Amino acid sequence: MRADxxxxxxxxxxxVMSVIRRRWWIVLLLPVIAVLTTYLLQxxxxxxxxxxxxxxxxxDTETPGNSERPELMVLDDLPPFIRSHAFASAIHSAMDATxxxxxxxxxxxxxxxxxxxxxxxxxxxxxxxVEAIAAAAESVLPDAVNDYLMPDDGARATVRxxxxxxxxxxxxxxxxxQLLITAALGVLIGSLIAIAIGSRDGVADQAPADAK
Numbered sequence: 001m002r003a004d005x006x007x008x009x010x011x012x013x014x015x016v017m018s019v020i021r022r023r024w025w026i027v028l029l030l031p032v033i034a035v036l037t038t039y040l041l042q043x044x045x046x047x048x049x050x051x052x053x054x055x056x057x058x059x060d061t062e063t064p065g066n067s068e069r070p071e072l073m074v075l076d077d078l079p080p081f082i083r084s085h086a087f088a089s090a091i092h093s094a095m096d097a098t099x100x101x102x103x104x105x106x107x108x109x110x111x112x113x114x115x116x117x118x119x120x121x122x123x124x125x126x127x128x129x130v131e132a133i134a135a136a137a138e139s140v141l142p143d144a145v146n147d148y149l150m151p152d153d154g155a156r157a158t159v160r161x162x163x164x165x166x167x168x169x170x171x172x173x174x175x176x177x178q179l180l181i182t183a184a185l186g187v188l189i190g191s192l193i194a195i196a197i198g199s200r201d202g203v204a205d206q207a208p209a210d211a212k
Contacts (some may be wrong), residue, residue, distance in 0.1 A: 031186025
């Protein structure tokens with residue numbers, strides 16, 4: 001009677017844990033290396049400063065499901081406008097004796113919107129540049145929104161800065177979560193490697209015994 005090949009190669013949870021315990025250094029080494037590498041990459045990210053402002057458009061009630069209203073379309077235009085050459089030009093004009101070009105200023109800008117709150121991101125490898133551009137962006141933001149996004153003969157939008165430019169930093173939201181995920185994946189992959197090596201060694205040890 002032939003033995004069930006699946007039963008011959010089945011591995012119990014106890015055997016798996018035994019393999020992991022014998023090769024614990026593999027399970028720990030991989031996540032340590034992965035977390036350290038990720039941390040070093042995070043510390044070498046560009047500096048970033050953020051500005052948050054509320055933008056209130058006359059007549060805007062944010063009616064759910066009504067996306068065709070002009071005031072809501074203006075709010076949707078805010079992030080692309082922050083990345084635009086026009087906004088960069090306004091910032092450049094407000095900066096005193098800068099050696100940066102408008103294109104260089106534009107390359108540092110990004111924006112996002114949640115409801116009526118606009119967030120402006122200024123990112124660069126040069127901390128001093130981030131500070132200067134963020135300060136200028138705060139000063140020109142209200143007029144720039146009205147000059148480029150509101151009709152000339154219409155009511156003006158109310159733009160209020162609720163969070164002034166933050167101190168330029170390399171830290172980002174989600175860095176700790178990224179490190180935790182990296183550590184968890186490292187433990188998982190390290191465990192799989194340890195199990196694979198243990199299975200290979202088990203087959204190698206079993207082959208001479210079968211030959212006898």
